[in-house]
Amino acid sequence: MQGHIHQSTVEQLTLMLPFLLLIGVYIFAGVFSNQRHKAWPLHRYFFWIFGVFSAAGAVVGPIADRAHMDFTAHMTGHLLLGMLAPLLIAISAPITLILRTLSVKWSRRLTRVLKSRFFQVVSDPAVAALLNVGGLWLLYTTDLFSAMHDSLVLHVSVHLHVFLAGYLFTVSMIYMDPTPHHRSFQYRGVVLILALGGHAILSKYLYSHPPAGVPSGQAEVGAMIMYYGGDVIDIVLITIFCFQWYKAARPRTKSMCQPQLN
Template identity: 60%
Template sequence: MRHHHGGSSIAGGEFLFTQILLSLPFIVGLAVYGTALYISKKKEREWPLFRSILWTIGSVLGLVSVSGPLAQRALTDFTAHMTGHLLLGMLAPLLMVLAAPMTLALRALPVQEAKWMTKLLRTWPVRIVTDPLAASLLNVGGLWLLYTTDAYALMHQSLWLHIFIHLHVFIAGYLFTVSMIYIDPVAHRRSYLYRAVVLITALAGHGILSKYIYGNPPEGVPAEQAEAGGMLMYYGGDAIDLVIIFILCLHWYRTARPRPLKEKTNYQTI
């Protein structure tokens, strides 16, 4: 069986391989998060239930976007592809960031390993990729390359390009969210004003791209699918971005107002 998208195709066996490979990070992530939660509880350190739920939902959404019926339909239906893009590159990363995985890991790890991880988070490569501007270029800039060049058509012909693009969409979406809202401890903090300006610029770039797709379908995509996909990207992306804007503004407000020391915690409550 072969799945056709325009003039390109991916063999059924190859597609099954991509589903398995792309699903592994989310399955491993669930297992690691669960293990860290178990260790934390053994140390009698309470962990908010809602964070565990958010991690689970985010991981499941990630799995749904790269495997199963939605992923299979996305090979031939651009609207389904865009649905997967919103889940994989925006909603799943947001939920997983709100689950505060690094905070949980630091609680669960032995002291020496926790110190090593803290040093790793302070290194210059991490500082670069978690800078709002760099993360926005990776995220929104990557989408512009995907949908305005031959990359979208080529990803349906090349197994490894297909895998790379999906990994990039998730990782770039996660780094973008991490760079904008600080839920976990952050070694290199950027000002709220800087993050707000970059966020607004990135959202504008995302919105313009969705309108461009509406009027200029990627190679092999029917006009009606491009229109539906562009509208989904525009309105669905805005809905998810509103959550990021709300959290950023909430944190900014909490930082600006005077508060007693006893209200301060090691991680954000939202």
């Protein structure tokens, strides 16, 4: 692996601006929507901020700088961008915040988009799992991994896919936001088990079959980061999933059936 892309201080500050803007917009939306609705929960801000910073850590700063020549740093960035950031951002319920911030007219338009055939397909757990885990198999078992370090466009595209696929997979498993296309817990549970298995098998495969140009020592450490670090994040995801299943299976009283905005 070669470090073709080195970030200067000015470049790092420039790259951080979109992430800081996302944090600012979320906080503004929360404060603004509080004027018409009950206060947006403080823990949502916390999850959003740390989620955005987790994603930023994969593309800006020392981890991102070393990732071009150190597979262990790259895999750390993968966990931040493709697993931790999507989970934290999903818990922050951004779609709910957007819907309660927009006017009724624009909220209805956004709802129609979310109900579209496209989102019905990509939000299906099996499709989301294929995009997420299948994309990782494609990245690490083909020449794509080497090529992304020689092309800025490809580099950005791969990172964008890793985050979006991770987010789609997360929100297809746990429902924190309004979800027009509900899937049963049984179906989601089966897909979740298969996806986690595919991720674990890939990490073991990389331990003994590193991508082209990656030293075996780095591949072994990186594979362990992917395996054990992924397990930690997966435990949180599984816990939330099981808790939601437990809540849905409980007998409901009339008050419990009232719709909750957040």
